[in-house]
Amino acid sequence: MITGHVTPDGDSLGCVLALTHALRAIGKEVTPLSVDGVPEIYRWLPGADQLAADAEGPFDLAILCDAATPDRVGDVGRLARSAADTVVIDHHASESEFGRVRVVNPRAAATGEIVYSLLRHMRLPFTKDIADCLLCAIVTDTGSFRFMNVTAATFRVSAALMHYGACPACISELVFETRSLPSLKLLGRALDALQVTRDGRISWTVITAKDFAELGATDEDTEGIVTHVRAVRGTDVGVLLRELPDGKVRVSLRSRRDTDVSVIAERFGGGGHVAAAGCTLETSLNEAVTSILGALNAAP
Ligand SMILES: [Mn+2]
Incomplete structure (x- = not known):
């Protein structure tokens, strides 16, 4: 299972879906979760329709994205606690020690930046779907590259994602310039x-x-x-x-x-x-x- 946090944002959803696509591509069985569903502005994300609010465990592995503790992921936190193995991928500075494997970097502008490095490191194949999800994570957590959290690395990762067909202007328009x-x-x-x-x-x-x-x-x-x-x-x-x-x-x-x-x-x-x-x-x-x-x- 892969889950983001409660009241999901573009970073948590983008990371959950990017990892889902990448791991499925190498034959892993993945259940992507979001207890609070998907806000309208993120429904265009590739695979968003596959996110479930709950599931039946137990799982071999729970991956938490953009969240450091089972409390942050809502009700499905119980599934994370009972999973045989646990991974946390996050950019929030926290005291939590949850997760056998913790990939936490508070200097990353978005968890999407960390997921990008992980996929690279694991030599997983990139697709446009994955690039769209990760660039959405970065564009939303940086307010379209306007916040203080943006670093040179943020731009390097984003440039690489554009190489796979992701479009920052399109994402900004969908997320920030389209409102009900x-x-x-x-x-x-x-x-x-x-x-x-x-x-x-x-x-x-x-x-x-x-x-x-x-x-x-x-x-x-x-x-x-x-x-x-x-x-x-x-x-x-x-x-x-x-x-x-x-x-x-x-x-x-x-x-x-x-x-x-x-x-x-x-x-x-x-x-x-x-x-x-x-x-x-x-x-x-x-x-x-x-x-x-x-x-x-x-x-x-
Ligand atoms: Mn984030």
């Missing part, structure tokens, strides 16, 4: 409610359960909104808080560079990277705003 109508209306409401703290350091906004209901939108439609929240000139941190149907509050944090938002997210049981992190709070929306802004204000 409710998702755009949601962006409008989020920007309308945008606020900046008195010291001008933090810009933040909320999306309420009422907003979601009135627009017929889901949390999937909030993808990318936090980037706009952080865009206010002079601010260092952008925060998007949204009220989910189950009563919990999901928080996305983005920073330019002065604040390590992964530390803040970890304090509330979440995680991520220095410049991009998230967590979920089991409080009211107002309490969540107070807690998160309080923690950010206290941060150096």
Whole structure:
């Protein structure tokens, strides 16, 4: 079995599918999994229709992509725990020791970069499908090569993937420039409610359960909104808080560079990277705003 994390993104799905294609090509029997399904913007990924939300174990081998622990992959974490052997491929810095084999590189912009090196190293055959999946992983985790995590290696790997027919402009258009109508209306409401703290350091906004209901939108439609929240000139941190149907509050944090938002997210049981992190709070929306802004204000 190969799985990515809960609330999947282009990196986790791209890696799961690239590995699935590569391993099937050498005769391995693979079950690709994603507990939370596939967001609309990633349904074009080759093989996306084969991702299952659950499976029956036990498996000979569990591979976790873009996730370091069974907790991060949701319900199928139980299958990972009971698998005979385990591999973790990830670019998040974490204390976890799960996985007999751990291929973890926090300097990689995307787990897709690591998977590329692995496939190369194992001399597995590359196809356009695999290249599309891995370039999607890189394009999405770097915001189309705009984030601080991009390195020369990111471009070298991407150039190699283009050699196999993958197209960054096509992927950017599919993932970033194509949105549902409710998702755009949601962006409008989020920007309308945008606020900046008195010291001008933090810009933040909320999306309420009422907003979601009135627009017929889901949390999937909030993808990318936090980037706009952080865009206010002079601010260092952008925060998007949204009220989910189950009563919990999901928080996305983005920073330019002065604040390590992964530390803040970890304090509330979440995680991520220095410049991009998230967590979920089991409080009211107002309490969540107070807690998160309080923690950010206290941060150096
Ligand atoms: Mn990633």
